[in-house]
Amino acid sequence: MSKDIVPVEPIARRILILRKERVLIDADLAKLYGVTTGNLNRAVSRNRDRFPEDFMFRLTREEAQSLICQSGISKGRGGRRALPYAFTEQGVAMLSSILKSGRAIKVNIAIMRAFVRLRGMLEANRELARKFNELEKRVGKHDEEIGAIIEAIRQLMRPATKTTREIGFHVQERSPCSRTRKVQ
Numbered sequence: 001m002s003k004d005i006v007p008v009e010p011i012a013r014r015i016l017i018l019r020k021e022r023v024l025i026d027a028d029l030a031k032l033y034g035v036t037t038g039n040l041n042r043a044v045s046r047n048r049d050r051f052p053e054d055f056m057f058r059l060t061r062e063e064a065q066s067l068i069c070q071s072g073i074s075k076g077r078g079g080r081r082a083l084p085y086a087f088t089e090q091g092v093a094m095l096s097s098i099l100k101s102g103r104a105i106k107v108n109i110a111i112m113r114a115f116v117r118l119r120g121m122l123e124a125n126r127e128l129a130r131k132f133n134e135l136e137k138r139v140g141k142h143d144e145e146i147g148a149i150i151e152a153i154r155q156l157m158r159p160a161t162k163t164t165r166e167i168g169f170h171v172q173e174r175s176p177c178s179r180t181r182k183v184q
Contacts, residue, residue, distance in 0.1 A: 011032065015115070025059075025084050025087075032110075050098065058086075059085070
């Protein structure tokens with residue numbers, strides 16, 4: 001079994017959903033490829049015609065701010081001057097044609113595997129949701145019958161109510177005169 005340069009799980013955790021697309025942010029891609037974000041974006045800008053809007057898009061200020069809040073990125077000195085780019089799966093595949101290093105090729109393979117694994121997990125979740133809905137429909141038909149059985153069990157579990165009438169013979173004395181007195 002060959003060792004991957006980058007394990008698939010950390011890549012899968014970096015995949016975000018923005019504008020109903022699964023994407024990777026340019027800074028995350030740059031770390032994976034072992035280059036600076038600026039160098040990655042320069043390579044992309046030199047080949048801009050390879051990256052249409054469905055391959056790559058720039059985040060809005062609100063999306064970037066939301067990303068900062070969610071990931072806890074520092075807003076201190078330094079940092080970015082421009083809004084980040086988001087690359088879809090097709091955009092990441094296109095990056096392999098402009099980044100030619102051996103590391104870039106291996107990282108691209110790992111990223112494609114992560115996207116495939118994520119797609120498989122989503123499909124498995126859809127299948128599970130479909131089966132759950134079928135089960136819910138089947139059980140739904142029997143709700144009244146199950147409710148009646150549960151109510152009968154609850155009635156059997158309740159403690160018996162105490163009767164007010166006691167059984168047996170009881171003498172009630174009305175006065176303490178019935179005691180015998182000693183005569184002196």
